Amino acid sequence: xxxxxxxxxVYYRTLRGYVRALEGATFSVADGEIMGLxxxxxxxxxxxGHSLIYLKPPMTYIEGRVFLDGRExxxxxxxxMNEFRFRRISIIPQYAMNALNPxxxxxxxxxxxxxxxxxxxxxxxxxxxxxxxxxxxxxxVLNMYPIELSGGMxxxxxxxxSTLLNPSLLIADEITSALDVSTQKAVCEMIVEFRNRGFVRxxxxxxxxxxxxxxxxxxxxxxxxxQMAEKAPTEVILRSPRHPYTRMLIASLPRVGARYRQERxxxxxxxxxxxxxxPPGCRFRDRCPVAFERCQETPPFVExxxxxxxxxxxxx
Amino acid sequence: MRAGIRxxxxxxxxxxxxxxxxLSILLLFIVAALIGPLFARYDPNAYVGxxxxxxxxxxxxxxxxxxxxVYSQFAHxxxxxxxxxxxxxxxxxxxxILIGLVAGYRGGLLDEILNMFTNIVLILPTLAVxxxxxxxxxxxxxxxxxxxxxxxAWPWAARAIRAQTFxxxxxxxxxxxxxxxxxxxxxxxxxxxxxxxxxxxMTFILQFGGAILNAATLDFIxxxxxxxxxxxxxxxxAVLWAxxxxxxxxWLIPPGAAITAIVGALYVMNxxxxxxxxxxxxxx
Numbered sequence: 001x002x003x004x005x006x007x008x009x010v011y012y013r014t015l016r017g018y019v020r021a022l023e024g025a026t027f028s029v030a031d032g033e034i035m036g037l038x039x040x041x042x043x044x045x046x047x048x049g050h051s052l053i054y055l056k057p058p059m060t061y062i063e064g065r066v067f068l069d070g071r072e073x074x075x076x077x078x079x080x081m082n083e084f085r086f087r088r089i090s091i092i093p094q095y096a097m098n099a100l101n102p103x104x105x106x107x108x109x110x111x112x113x114x115x116x117x118x119x120x121x122x123x124x125x126x127x128x129x130x131x132x133x134x135x136x137x138x139x140x141v142l143n144m145y146p147i148e149l150s151g152g153m154x155x156x157x158x159x160x161x162s163t164l165l166n167p168s169l170l171i172a173d174e175i176t177s178a179l180d181v182s183t184q185k186a187v188c189e190m191i192v193e194f195r196n197r198g199f200v201r202x203x204x205x206x207x208x209x210x211x212x213x214x215x216x217x218x219x220x221x222x223x224x225x226x227q228m229a230e231k232a233p234t235e236v237i238l239r240s241p242r243h244p245y246t247r248m249l250i251a252s253l254p255r256v257g258a259r260y261r262q263e264r265x266x267x268x269x270x271x272x273x274x275x276x277x278x279p280p281g282c283r284f285r286d287r288c289p290v291a292f293e294r295c296q297e298t299p300p301f302v303e304x305x306x307x308x309x310x311x312x313x314x315x316x
Numbered sequence: 317m318r319a320g321i322r323x324x325x326x327x328x329x330x331x332x333x334x335x336x337x338x339l340s341i342l343l344l345f346i347v348a349a350l351i352g353p354l355f356a357r358y359d360p361n362a363y364v365g366x367x368x369x370x371x372x373x374x375x376x377x378x379x380x381x382x383x384x385x386v387y388s389q390f391a392h393x394x395x396x397x398x399x400x401x402x403x404x405x406x407x408x409x410x411x412x413i414l415i416g417l418v419a420g421y422r423g424g425l426l427d428e429i430l431n432m433f434t435n436i437v438l439i440l441p442t443l444a445v446x447x448x449x450x451x452x453x454x455x456x457x458x459x460x461x462x463x464x465x466x467x468x469a470w471p472w473a474a475r476a477i478r479a480q481t482f483x484x485x486x487x488x489x490x491x492x493x494x495x496x497x498x499x500x501x502x503x504x505x506x507x508x509x510x511x512x513x514x515x516x517x518m519t520f521i522l523q524f525g526g527a528i529l530n531a532a533t534l535d536f537i538x539x540x541x542x543x544x545x546x547x548x549x550x551x552x553x554a555v556l557w558a559x560x561x562x563x564x565x566x567w568l569i570p571p572g573a574a575i576t577a578i579v580g581a582l583y584v585m586n587x588x589x590x591x592x593x594x595x596x597x598x599x600x
Contacts, residue, residue, distance in 0.1 A: 054495045085497030093495070098488040102596070103510040112506055116498045147596060158492075 001069040002202045003029040003052075003169050008064030010051040018060070019275045021047040023226045023283075025064070026301050027309070029169070029202040029219075034195055036217030036234070037206045038249075042272065044226040045206045046094070049171045051075060052204075053089050069168055069201075087117055090167035090200075094174045096158040100146035106157055107142030110164070117165070124164065131160045131199075135190060152183050159190060163199045170200040174207055188216045210253060214238060219307070222246045225272045225283035228301050232308040242304070242315045245284045282312070290314050328592045335588030341581035345574065349398050352391030360389040360545040371566050378566035381557045386550075390570045393547040397528055397575070400462045400546065404527030407466025409520040412473025417504050419474070420481025431478070438471035458541050465530045466523075473519045480515060484508045514590035521586045525579040532575070547571040 008025045011018035022044045029035045037045050047059065052075060055061055061076040068088060074080045093099055101109055110128065111121035129139050135156040146154055155175070163170060172191060176184040194200050205217060213220050214234060221231040222245065230243040241247045248268045270287035273279055281296040282288070288295070294313040301311040310316065329335055358364040361384060369379040377386035419430035445468070453460065484490060485508060493507050509516065532548025534540045540549055550571040554560070559567040591597040 050495075056491075056494075082497035082499070085495060087497070091492075091495050093488065093492055095488040099492040101489045101493075101507050101511070103513070103593075104506070112502070113493075113496055113498065116496075116502055 002031045002033065003204075004067040005052075006065045006067075008048070008051065008066065009062035010047055010055070010064075011060050011062055012047075013058040013060045014276070016276060018062075020278055021059075021226050021275055022051065023278075024298075024301075025223075025228050027221055027228060027231055029204060031201050032195060033218045034191065034203040034205055034216055035231075036210075036213030036220040037204055037223065038208060038210050038213060038220055039223035039229075040208060040272065042275075043223045045208075045223055046173055047226075048223070049091070049173050049204060049206050052169070053085055053091050053171060054081070086113070086162075086167070087165050088167050089169045089171070090162045090165075091171040091173060092155075092159055092162050092175050094177065096155040096175060097151040097178070098154075099158050100154060102146055105143055105145055106149075110142070110161055113161070114164075119165065128160070128164060131164070134193070134197075135160055152179070155179075155187065156190070159187075159194075163194055166199055168201045170194070170203045172203060172205045176207060176209065176212055184212065185215075188212060192216050210238075210250070222249065225278065226275055227283055227298075228309070228311060229284070230308075230310050230312075231301075232305075236308055242308075243310050243312045244288050244290055244314070325592065329589075332588045332591055334584050335592060338581045338583075338585030338588055341577055342585065345394065345578050345581075346398065348391070349394040353388075353395060356385070356388035356391045358385040358388045360384065360392045368562065368564055377570055378564070380553070380567055381559075381562075381564070386567055386570065389545050389550050390547075390574070392545040393550050393571060394574060396458045396541070396544055396546045397531070397548075397578070399458050400465065400531045401524040401528050401578075403459065403462035404465035404469065404530070405520055405524035407463060408469035408473060408523040408527065409516070411466070411470035412477055412519060412523070413509075413516060415470070416474040416477025417481055417508065420478040421485050421500065421504050421508065423482075427478075430474075434471045434474045434478075437468065438475075440468065442468050454542075456540070456542050458544055458546065461531060461534060461541055462527065465527045465534075469523055469526055469530065473523060477512070477516070477519065480512045481508055484511055487511075514586070514593045517589055517593075518586045521582040524582060528575060528579065547575055551575075 005028065006026055008022060010022040011020050025048055037048065039045050050056065051059060051061070052066060052073070055075060055078070066073040066075050068084070073084055073089070100106065104112070114121050114124065132139055132141065137153060137156055137160070141149060141153065141157060149157065176187055179187060191203060191205065195203055205213065207213060210220070217234050219231060219233050220237040222229045222237065222243065224245045230237065230241065230246045232241075237246060238250060241250050245268075252266050252268060254265060268287055273283055273286065279285065280298070282291070282299050285291045285295045292313070297313075299311045299313050299316070301309050302316050303309050304316060363383045364385055365375055365379045365383045367379060367383045368381050369375055369383075371378045375385055375387065377390055379385055380389075415430050415434060419427040419434075449464065490503060490507050493503050498507075528548070531540065531546060532551065535546060535548040535552050540546065548571075551568065554564070554567040554571075559565075
């Protein structure tokens with residue numbers, strides 16, 4: 001069944017009006033799918049990820065519906081969301097290394113968290129230990145304070161905790177950003193392993209590093225200025241992207257073996273629009289080399305081939 | 317699990333020199349307050365002996381200008397000092413924690429209302445209110461005095477705890493707890509409060525000491541207990557009847573030294589406890 005998001009609109013409330021950070025996102029993530037969510041800073045990746053679990057003020061729900069395993073998720077209702085949080089929708093935050101209470105031993109912290117969800121700690125302890133083995137942590141960490149662990153160990157602990165109750169949806173929010181390359185690899189392999197073993201069903205992997213997504217994601221969704229630009233299987237996005245933004249984004253990646261002494265690395269000219277009062281229509285219009293009159297209207301996010309969605313008037 | 321935590325806490329607590337020293341002094345005075353009055357042979361306010369008699373086997377701490385037994389006054393005064401500190405400081409701390417935590421964690425309109433209430437109590441002219449209350453209560457005991465002290469002393473604690481809560485609630489682990497569906501009450505009690513435990517304890521110590529000093533002030537302006545005895549009352553009587561000028565050190569020094577030692581021991585203990593509570597400050 002997986003996750004289905006329909007026309008989700010989440011704004012930030014400010015004194016000068018709404019910042020339109022997420023504008024009509026429609027997509028689905030199948031069971032067992034790892035969807036990479038890519039895009040530059042401020043494009044709404046994290047807003048999308050967080051809105052599915054906790055609408056932290058000033059985030060404001062405007063419209064849209066979210067279904068998980070065929071059941072509607074009341075993301076606008078802080079109280080009712082509590083039964084989904086952790087148990088069915090879980091997050092590994094960007095700051096996973098600092099996400100443990102410094103005054104609690106890890107085992108006690110887990111026990112308290114489980115108690116809040118009416119799960120018996122001792123019942124789940126054998127499984128917890130198996131999972132600690134899986135991420136190569138000693139069982140002793142349960143009896144330690146977070147400061148006794150290294151940053152990487154703490155992140156692994158958080159990953160184990162977040163997936164402990166086998167959530168249907170796991171949101172991994174830029175978890176590799178602060179890591180060195182070898183740790184990045186280990187973390188990515190862990191995410192795949194969690195999926196393969198059925199600890200989590202669907203995963204949304206938020207990152208701005210497309211080369212990581214190539215290693216682990218089944219599909220990639222590219223966002224631009226709060227809108228979904230393109231979603232397709234990983235191979236398709238990387239080999240034959242069709243949205244002009246995706247094409248320029250992929251083209252700007254450094255290539256292995258290329259020499260940039262003669263030829264400079266290309267970026268995308270211009271900057272994303274301000275989301276406080278964005279121009280109507282396609283938000284990539286001003287930077288797009290192939291824009292035409294029709295781009296004054298907002299393009300729909302349509303399926304041009306099975307599993308390949310594009311929001312661009314040129315391509316539909 | 318539980319036993320392990322207690323064991324570890326004790327391990328670090330017993331190894332901490334500051335805590336040991338502070339706690340020993342405090343325990344000494346607590347024991348003195350508990351069993352001291354049992355050895356007092358006279359009523360603290362009765363005129364039992366020769367006036368202005370220096371310490372002797374008969375009158376251990378000497379007598380006052382009026383022939384009251386200083387040791388009896390001291391033993392009873394110590395007891396009421398602890399009562400005032402515990403009840404007054406306890407009420408002040410509890411109110412401060414409650415209002416500060418809720419205002420800081422909830423924020424928004426509730427915070428505005430609670431903060432306004434805090435500020436009103438903070439600027440309330442305590443002395444004027446006291447005089448009015450004293451005018452209505454002709455018979456005042458230690459208990460009433462402590463309750464009143466507690467009810468007027470909490471605002472600065474509430475403001476400080478509110479500020480601490482503001483900073484802690486933005487921390488990552490609180491954020492994750494919220495995203496894990498924990499209730500507000502649990503987050504306040506298990507995520508936020510333990511992270512400022514040493515601060516809360518310090519608040520209690522300051523409130524404890526503040527209550528003792530406040531009680532002494534009240535005693536001085538004649539609004540203290542009409543029955544019973546307190547260290548503050550002893551000191552003020554001593555000052556009023558010129559004990560210092562007459563060289564009656566035995567009347568003045570015991571209550572003064574006791575107050576100083578108790579409050580000082582609490583401060584030293586606080587530093588020690590900070591090192592025990594906070595794993596980052598622990599010395600192995």
